[in-house]
Amino acid sequence: MQTHIVPVGFDYDRMIAPLIRDQFDVDRVILLEGTVGSEGNVEYSRNIARKLEQDFQNLLGAKTVREKLTDVYDYDAAFERAYDLINAELDRDGGPAEDGDDSAAPAEEREVWVNLCSMPRPVSFAFATAAHSIMVERQADRDRIHTYYTAPEKYLETELAEELRATRDLLRDLDAGSDEGLAEAGVDPDRVSDRLASTTDLLAEFDERGTTIGAKRIGDSHVIELPVASFQNVKPFEELVLFTLGEHGEFESVSELAETLADELNEEYTDSFRSKVIYNVDRLGPGGKGYIEREEHGKSYRTSLSRIGRLWVRAHADDDRDIA
Template sequence: MAEQVHYIPVGFDFERLIHPISKGEMGANRVVLVTHDGDPDNDDTEEAARLAGNMANQLERSFDLLDVEVESIGLEVDELYKYERLYPMAYDQLLDELEEGNEVYVNISSMPRTTAFAYATAADSIIAEYQQEVEGIRERLHTYYVPPKRYLVLDMIQRLREAKGLLEDMGEDLRVHPEYIKIRELLDKIDENGVTEGVRDLNEGMHIEFPSSPGSNVEDFEGDVLHFLGAEGTFSSTSELAEQMAAYLNEEYNESFRSRVQYNVSNLEEKGYVDREKHGNRLETKLSKVGEMWVETHHR
């Protein structure tokens, strides 16, 4: 029997994740909560995981009272920033639900952003790829956002300013009190940097790229090329790629086969699945980020 299923990445929110369902605006037979665990060596991520875990527990209890089935998917902290890992996971989960005949909703209201964006992009990619094959797919796969009425962090900042002023009014000696100093330094940081501080070291740089969904479908032989590149890696030239593909496919390596590979690689580069870089008179060929994600989501 078809179900209405909501995929909900859980951050530091509760009401935005449950009210569309609990208030009757949306139906739900089942919800899948995507949560994350803390890093025991990092107090900040541990506190973030504690808060997110508290929200997840409240959601589980509340959905249970609403007679909505709850599943949970736990992610390690490092996985939250690996978009190439998150996107294929989300793609496979959403596609499996659709193949079961379910109607699927993705709530992208909460943190972490990488997880929410991965699910949103996966949903968009599935619709673009399968809209000609799956009738009514746009009516069966939905991505939605619920805006907050107010941000409590602004109330927290205001209360800190009031506490700082109160301590200053209580006497000169209190201005050297450790708690006063902590409040003052925290407010100074907020005034200077906003509500976040620093940039996380991701080893591969300080930013995470969200590749755009390609606008063109992959033809049969193009798929062979992508899977071969995914299995074998980078090739120093198109000729080398064609020669090794011919051996793998048990086909004769000749000018016709090399031209076929060249033609399909050029098409794949134009579609965004392949990157080619010139080295002398050769074109080094490898999968782009989009190509890597395509291979991860189109298993054989």
């Protein structure tokens, strides 16, 4: 059984064609639609999602649901959403049959496939990083998690540009003719001139800049940093360290962090306990798993979560924890 998680952008064929051609056994599809961008772009993507919903059901017999991604440029939110979705789908059929009979055989294990072809890059990278993080955390399930990409047979941008050039040449010929002749044919000469000018300008931009223009400001920057996931699992006491940093934000020293942890665990703050915290902070730091940042501050080190550490805490915030 397979669930395919498909962030929807402006592509149709790459979302469904490879699954049909390679005869994938798809029984469930989650289509994620972005809601940020121009009205035209959002509507175009929504139309693609509608068509995909129908065709996944009609051509592959897959149960298909459509969900919203509020901000396709919010990497952290996309990571958290991907983490929750992938885990939920892995666990969907993992227990006994739904009739409540505990003796029933477990349902067939579900595989989760994440399509990385479409949507803005922050979403694609966030879903790929989340998938790889879960592979590390759920070693027994790593063979059930897949990320995939499909290359297009051809790109339409260059063909559209060639057609636009042919249209420009036609408009140029018409514009060179007499206004009287155009008027007799029922064509407004000013309209021909306007279309020729706009077409020429658009082609000039395409030739100079390619398929995109400018750099969009997102938040307070034009750059979205994409953090690299740690490829090591997190041990129980390390989890407690991370959640404590997530709750308090920053500690002026590791000793201050250790005192807080001892208080939360109702343990005596001893040199041995402090050494245990230092050891785990080192394992989680820049030279280890990369979840913690340490900045030298006088004779101590100011300690806080790194970007990937904050993502880890955010993704695991609702977990039931029993940490000793």
